[in-house]
Amino acid sequence: DAGITQSPRHKVTETGTPVTLRCHQTENHRYMYWYRQDPGHGLRLIHYSYGVKDTDKGEVSDGYSVSRSKTEDFLLTLESATSSQTSVYFCAISRGQGNGYTFGSGTRLTVV
Amino acid sequence: GQQLNQSPQSMFIQEGEDVSMNCTSSSIFNTWLWYKQDPGEGPVLLIALYKAGELTSNGRLTAQFGITRKDSFLNISASIPSDVGIYFCAGFTGGGNKLTFGTGTQLKVEL
Numbered sequence: 001d002a003g004i005t006q007s008p009r010h011k012v013t014e015t016g017t018p019v020t021l022r023c024h025q026t027e028n029h030r031y032m033y034w035y036r037q038d039p040g041h042g043l044r045l046i047h048y049s050y051g052v053k054d055t056d057k058g059e060v061s062d063g064y065s066v067s068r069s070k071t072e073d074f075l076l077t078l079e080s081a082t083s084s085q086t087s088v089y090f091c092a093i094s095r096g097q098g099n100g101y102t103f104g105s106g107t108r109l110t111v112v
Numbered sequence: 113g114q115q116l117n118q119s120p121q122s123m124f125i126q127e128g129e130d131v132s133m134n135c136t137s138s139s140i141f142n143t144w145l146w147y148k149q150d151p152g153e154g155p156v157l158l159i160a161l162y163k164a165g166e167l168t169s170n171g172r173l174t175a176q177f178g179i180t181r182k183d184s185f186l187n188i189s190a191s192i193p194s195d196v197g198i199y200f201c202a203g204f205t206g207g208g209n210k211l212t213f214g215t216g217t218q219l220k221v222e223l
Contacts (some may be wrong), residue, residue, distance in 0.1 A: 031209055042118075042215040043155070044198060050209065058210065090154050094209065100145050101211055103154030 005111045006091050006104035013111055019078040021107050023091030025071075031094040032074040033101065034058075034066060036087040043090065049074055081111045118201055118214030126222050131188040133217045135201030143204040144177050144184040145211070150197050158199075159186070193221050 003026030013019050023032060033048040035058075045058030047066040055066050063085060065077045078085055088108050092101035118135045125131060135144070143162055147155035159170050161177035161184060168175055174187045184201055203212040 033211075035213075040215060042116075043202075044210075045210055045215040049209065092154075100157040100160050103156070105152070105154050 003103075004091065004102060004104045006089075006107050010105060010108045011110070013081050013109070015082060015111055016080050017055075019081050019109065021076045021089055021091075021109070023074045023076070023104060025074075025093050027092050027093065028071055028091065029093040029095055032068065032104065033092040033094070034064075034074065034076045035090045035092065036085075037090060038087050046076065046089075078109075079107075083111050085109065086111045116201055116203060116212055116214035118217055121215070122218040122220070124220045124222060125141070125191055127191060127193060131191055131195070132185065133199060133201075134183060134185045135203075135214045136183040137203065138182065139205055140181045141184075141203035141205050141212075142181065142199055142208060145202045146184070146186050147200040147202060147213075148174075148177050148197050149200065149216075155198075155200055167179055188219075191219075193219050194223060195219060196221050 005024050007022045035043040035108040037043050044060045046060055046064050047058055049055045049068040067075045088106050090106050091104040094101045116135050116137050145160050146158045148158050149155040159168050159175040164177055164181050165179050166177040172189045176185045198216045198218050200216050202211045
Protein backbone atom coordinates (compact mmCIF):
# COMPACT_ATOMS: atom_id res chain seq x y z
CA ASP A 1 0.00 0.00 0.00
CA ALA A 2 1.09 3.55 -0.73
CA GLY A 3 0.29 4.80 2.77
CA ILE A 4 -2.46 7.27 2.03
CA THR A 5 -5.51 7.56 4.25
CA GLN A 6 -8.54 9.80 4.12
CA SER A 7 -10.78 10.77 7.00
CA PRO A 8 -13.61 10.62 7.59
CA ARG A 9 -14.78 7.93 5.16
CA HIS A 10 -18.38 9.12 5.36
CA LYS A 11 -19.94 12.37 6.52
CA VAL A 12 -23.38 13.92 6.51
CA THR A 13 -23.56 17.62 7.17
CA GLU A 14 -26.06 20.43 6.94
CA THR A 15 -26.08 23.20 4.37
CA GLY A 16 -24.09 26.19 5.52
CA THR A 17 -21.81 24.35 7.93
CA PRO A 18 -18.02 24.20 7.51
CA VAL A 19 -16.48 20.81 6.74
CA THR A 20 -12.85 19.71 6.68
CA LEU A 21 -11.61 16.55 5.04
CA ARG A 22 -8.18 15.20 5.81
CA CYS A 23 -5.66 13.38 3.66
CA HIS A 24 -2.63 11.83 5.32
CA GLN A 25 0.35 10.20 3.61
CA THR A 26 3.27 8.32 5.11
CA GLU A 27 5.61 8.36 2.07
CA ASN A 28 6.83 11.96 1.98
CA HIS A 29 5.54 12.64 -1.55
CA ARG A 30 5.77 16.22 -2.68
CA TYR A 31 2.57 16.39 -4.70
CA MET A 32 -0.91 15.94 -3.25
CA TYR A 33 -4.28 16.42 -4.94
CA TRP A 34 -7.95 16.65 -4.10
CA TYR A 35 -10.52 15.42 -6.65
CA ARG A 36 -14.25 15.08 -6.56
CA GLN A 37 -16.10 12.30 -8.38
CA ASP A 38 -19.62 12.76 -9.68
CA PRO A 39 -21.65 10.60 -12.09
CA GLY A 40 -21.07 11.64 -15.68
CA HIS A 41 -18.11 13.85 -14.80
CA GLY A 42 -15.39 11.42 -13.86
CA LEU A 43 -12.77 12.85 -11.54
CA ARG A 44 -12.32 16.61 -11.45
CA LEU A 45 -9.41 18.39 -9.78
CA ILE A 46 -10.31 20.76 -6.95
CA HIS A 47 -6.93 21.87 -5.60
CA TYR A 48 -3.43 20.51 -5.49
CA SER A 49 -0.22 21.07 -3.57
CA TYR A 50 3.39 20.89 -4.69
CA GLY A 51 4.93 21.37 -1.27
CA VAL A 52 4.36 22.69 2.23
CA LYS A 53 2.30 25.88 1.98
CA ASP A 54 2.41 25.68 -1.83
CA THR A 55 -1.03 25.10 -3.30
CA ASP A 56 -2.90 25.92 -6.49
CA LYS A 57 -6.41 25.75 -7.87
CA GLY A 58 -7.83 23.07 -10.08
CA GLU A 59 -10.80 23.23 -12.44
CA VAL A 60 -13.55 23.17 -9.78
CA SER A 61 -12.04 25.13 -6.88
CA ASP A 62 -14.93 27.53 -6.14
CA GLY A 63 -16.27 26.97 -2.62
CA TYR A 64 -13.20 25.03 -1.50
CA SER A 65 -9.97 25.93 0.23
CA VAL A 66 -6.94 23.83 1.14
CA SER A 67 -4.02 23.92 3.50
CA ARG A 68 -0.77 22.04 3.75
CA SER A 69 1.23 22.91 6.85
CA LYS A 70 3.07 19.58 6.92
CA THR A 71 4.28 17.34 4.11
CA GLU A 72 2.11 14.47 5.27
CA ASP A 73 -1.23 16.28 5.61
CA PHE A 74 -3.40 17.99 3.00
CA LEU A 75 -6.70 19.40 4.24
CA LEU A 76 -9.71 20.29 2.12
CA THR A 77 -12.22 22.72 3.63
CA LEU A 78 -15.71 23.58 2.51
CA GLU A 79 -16.25 26.91 4.21
CA SER A 80 -20.04 26.77 3.92
CA ALA A 81 -21.26 23.47 2.51
CA THR A 82 -23.90 23.46 -0.23
CA SER A 83 -25.93 20.59 -1.67
CA SER A 84 -23.94 20.83 -4.92
CA GLN A 85 -20.90 19.74 -2.93
CA THR A 86 -22.45 16.36 -2.19
CA SER A 87 -19.91 14.07 -3.80
CA VAL A 88 -17.18 11.52 -3.26
CA TYR A 89 -13.85 13.20 -2.58
CA PHE A 90 -10.55 11.54 -3.37
CA CYS A 91 -7.09 12.50 -2.31
CA ALA A 92 -4.09 11.44 -4.40
CA ILE A 93 -0.32 11.56 -4.07
CA SER A 94 2.41 11.62 -6.67
CA ARG A 95 6.20 11.50 -6.77
CA GLY A 96 6.22 14.21 -9.39
CA GLN A 97 5.89 15.17 -13.00
CA GLY A 98 4.61 12.48 -15.30
CA ASN A 99 4.17 9.87 -12.59
CA GLY A 100 0.84 8.19 -11.99
CA TYR A 101 -1.14 9.06 -8.91
CA THR A 102 -1.97 6.83 -5.96
CA PHE A 103 -5.44 7.42 -4.59
CA GLY A 104 -6.97 7.15 -1.15
CA SER A 105 -10.19 5.25 -0.56
CA GLY A 106 -12.36 8.35 -0.70
CA THR A 107 -14.71 10.33 1.53
CA ARG A 108 -18.42 10.24 0.76
CA LEU A 109 -19.87 13.61 1.73
CA THR A 110 -23.59 14.30 1.81
CA VAL A 111 -24.84 17.84 2.34
CA VAL A 112 -28.49 17.97 3.41
CA GLY B 113 -9.75 22.91 -19.56
CA GLN B 114 -8.81 19.80 -21.49
CA GLN B 115 -11.41 17.12 -21.93
CA LEU B 116 -11.00 13.43 -22.41
CA ASN B 117 -13.87 11.72 -24.16
CA GLN B 118 -14.13 8.11 -23.11
CA SER B 119 -16.27 5.48 -24.79
CA PRO B 120 -18.33 3.53 -24.34
CA GLN B 121 -19.91 4.90 -21.17
CA SER B 122 -20.90 1.41 -20.08
CA MET B 123 -20.60 -2.15 -21.29
CA PHE B 124 -22.40 -5.31 -20.34
CA ILE B 125 -20.55 -8.33 -21.61
CA GLN B 126 -20.41 -12.09 -21.19
CA GLU B 127 -17.65 -13.72 -19.20
CA GLY B 128 -14.86 -14.77 -21.53
CA GLU B 129 -15.45 -12.00 -24.07
CA ASP B 130 -12.82 -9.48 -25.06
CA VAL B 131 -13.42 -5.82 -24.21
CA SER B 132 -12.25 -2.66 -25.94
CA MET B 133 -12.56 0.94 -24.80
CA ASN B 134 -10.97 4.15 -25.94
CA CYS B 135 -10.22 7.69 -24.97
CA THR B 136 -9.87 10.69 -27.28
CA SER B 137 -8.94 14.31 -26.85
CA SER B 138 -8.62 17.46 -28.92
CA SER B 139 -5.31 18.12 -27.14
CA ILE B 140 -2.00 16.32 -27.32
CA PHE B 141 -1.01 14.28 -24.28
CA ASN B 142 2.51 13.12 -23.52
CA THR B 143 1.52 10.45 -21.00
CA TRP B 144 -1.54 8.23 -20.96
CA LEU B 145 -2.66 6.22 -17.96
CA TRP B 146 -5.42 3.70 -17.42
CA TYR B 147 -7.01 3.23 -14.00
CA LYS B 148 -9.62 0.84 -12.61
CA GLN B 149 -11.97 1.70 -9.77
CA ASP B 150 -13.72 -0.95 -7.68
CA PRO B 151 -16.89 0.00 -5.79
CA GLY B 152 -16.15 2.01 -2.65
CA GLU B 153 -12.47 2.39 -3.46
CA GLY B 154 -10.18 4.85 -5.18
CA PRO B 155 -8.86 4.29 -8.69
CA VAL B 156 -5.85 2.01 -9.06
CA LEU B 157 -3.27 2.39 -11.81
CA LEU B 158 -3.31 -0.43 -14.38
CA ILE B 159 -1.03 0.70 -17.19
CA ALA B 160 1.09 3.75 -18.02
CA LEU B 161 2.13 4.77 -21.55
CA TYR B 162 4.85 7.30 -22.25
CA LYS B 163 5.52 7.27 -25.99
CA ALA B 164 3.37 7.65 -29.11
CA GLY B 165 2.69 4.25 -30.65
CA GLU B 166 3.67 2.41 -27.47
CA LEU B 167 1.84 -0.85 -26.81
CA THR B 168 2.00 -2.16 -23.24
CA SER B 169 0.50 -5.23 -21.60
CA ASN B 170 -0.29 -6.11 -18.01
CA GLY B 171 -1.63 -9.66 -17.86
CA ARG B 172 -4.87 -9.75 -19.82
CA LEU B 173 -4.81 -5.98 -20.30
CA THR B 174 -3.22 -4.27 -23.28
CA ALA B 175 -3.12 -0.52 -23.82
CA GLN B 176 -1.85 1.61 -26.67
CA PHE B 177 -0.72 5.21 -26.92
CA GLY B 178 -2.17 6.56 -30.18
CA ILE B 179 0.17 7.78 -32.90
CA THR B 180 -1.47 11.20 -32.97
CA ARG B 181 -0.95 11.48 -29.17
CA LYS B 182 -4.60 12.45 -28.90
CA ASP B 183 -6.00 9.03 -28.11
CA SER B 184 -5.44 5.80 -26.24
CA PHE B 185 -7.02 2.36 -26.21
CA LEU B 186 -7.47 -0.35 -23.60
CA ASN B 187 -8.26 -3.97 -24.36
CA ILE B 188 -9.15 -6.68 -21.85
CA SER B 189 -8.99 -10.24 -23.11
CA ALA B 190 -11.12 -13.12 -21.82
CA SER B 191 -13.02 -11.06 -19.25
CA ILE B 192 -13.73 -12.52 -15.81
CA PRO B 193 -16.18 -11.39 -13.08
CA SER B 194 -13.51 -9.47 -11.15
CA ASP B 195 -13.01 -7.19 -14.16
CA VAL B 196 -16.23 -5.44 -13.12
CA GLY B 197 -15.66 -1.81 -12.25
CA ILE B 198 -15.14 1.61 -13.75
CA TYR B 199 -12.17 2.15 -16.05
CA PHE B 200 -10.72 5.62 -16.41
CA CYS B 201 -8.27 6.97 -18.91
CA ALA B 202 -6.11 9.86 -17.78
CA GLY B 203 -3.35 11.95 -19.25
CA PHE B 204 -0.68 14.57 -18.69
CA THR B 205 -0.05 17.39 -21.12
CA GLY B 206 3.18 19.29 -21.55
CA GLY B 207 5.26 19.52 -18.41
CA GLY B 208 2.33 19.69 -16.06
CA ASN B 209 1.70 17.76 -12.89
CA LYS B 210 -2.07 17.78 -13.19
CA LEU B 211 -3.74 14.65 -14.42
CA THR B 212 -6.87 15.00 -16.55
CA PHE B 213 -9.38 12.15 -16.32
CA GLY B 214 -11.91 10.77 -18.74
CA THR B 215 -15.51 10.26 -17.65
CA GLY B 216 -15.08 6.52 -17.23
CA THR B 217 -16.36 3.27 -18.75
CA GLN B 218 -18.46 1.10 -16.46
CA LEU B 219 -17.88 -2.58 -17.16
CA LYS B 220 -20.35 -5.23 -16.07
CA VAL B 221 -19.68 -8.89 -16.67
CA GLU B 222 -22.43 -11.45 -16.99
CA LEU B 223 -21.56 -14.95 -15.80
